[in-house]
């Protein structure tokens with residue numbers, strides 16, 4: 001099944017190998033497509049996976065360091081050029097969609113500044129030890145002091161929430177104008193939309209609390225994006241099959257959410273896991289919290305200590321619920337899948353319809369060609385040490401330790 005085509009609504013992929021979004025840190029401060037971004041993605045295209053999801057791109061036109069953006073029409077020429085070069089490199093079957101994201105504000109940990117602010121409410125607190133601070137401050141004050149300020153969905157004003165569907169819709173329209181084959185809404189991990197969906201969302205208005213309320217904004221985003229791109233453009237999303245943090249969304253609730261998204265007419269559902277801020281480790285002074293440092297982060301990017309295909313139960317459960325509700329929406333899964341055998345068995349078992357392989361394709365972008373026998377060389381297999389993730393954490397260009405001495409991009 002791995003090398004059979006599949007329709008994602010109006011977009012057909014030639015095989016079931018799916019490259020999930022992986023931030024490269026190869027853009028520039030302006031969030032533009034650079035020659036390095038193009039080199040990385042044309043290299044992936046030459047390996048001929050069925051689908052390439054481009055790393056998360058911001059929908060709001062705010063500075064976010066060297067992360068790609070799709071937040072203004074000025075990005076269109078660069079994105080158009082990237083799509084064109086990928087198709088030239090990979091051929092007419094190349095399928096590529098950008099992952100589009102909104103994220104909330106986060107600050108670096110700065111105890112001196114935090115204490116100066118807290119002095120207003122707690123005079124003398126600058127001299128307290130951490131035990132006293134933790135015992136006295138509200139949980140939120142303690143967190144902002146100990147980890148650095150982080151905006152939460154509970155902090156957003158109604159007008160900020162109501163602007164989000166328009167931001168996503170405009171970005172989705174740009175994805176279409178740039179010549180992509182579709183667009184993936186980022187509803188997973190530690191970011192805005194995932195945090196609205198999460199059972200941890202403690203808003204007390206129409207956007208928090210009950211599942212119906214938590215679905216309100218994500219469904220509005222889907223509806224607005226669909227209106228912007230039309231029915232003949234693939235519109236999918238990535239969501240969490242489980243938050244993996246205390247009080248977070250469980251797989252059973254995620255299955256209900258996936259059914260709601262299928263009913264809303266998305267063309268694919270990509271299932272990820274964890275990667276939340278709630279259990280992230282405390283950053284050092286001067287650094288910002290990173291949502292892949294705690295147990296939920298490890299579930300998101302499982303290391304070699306985990307069994308192969310460790311997260312397959314999640315797409316299996318969500319897919320079964322979607323099918324039971326009468327929808328044929330294709331489901332993508334990921335997490336330490338790197339052999340034809342595991343991929344094929346998961347497809348045959350109905351765990352998923354498309355096999356996500358992020359670090360495996362970073363290690364060897366020719367994996368699809370080699371796995372189907374079009375290239376004779378052995379596969380350069382990912383060792384799952386998370387050396388690439390450590391670079392991401394340090395905001396450095398992401399590479400694989402199996403080839404990084406050879407240059408900036410996968411060889412071959």
Ligand SMILES: Cc1cc2nc3c(=O)[nH]c(=O)nc-3n(C[C@H](O)[C@H](O)[C@H](O)COP(=O)(O)O)c2cc1C
Pocket residue numbers: 020021022023024055056099186188238272300301302334335336337356357358359360388389392398
């Ligand atoms: C360096 C790095 C960057 C990532 N960036 C993103 C991202 O931008 N968006 C996203 O949804 N997932 C991101 N992920 C998660 C991957 O898409 C994937 O879900 C995860 O690595 C598990 O799949 P794997 O075992 O095949 O690598 C990233 C993972 C890594 C290692």
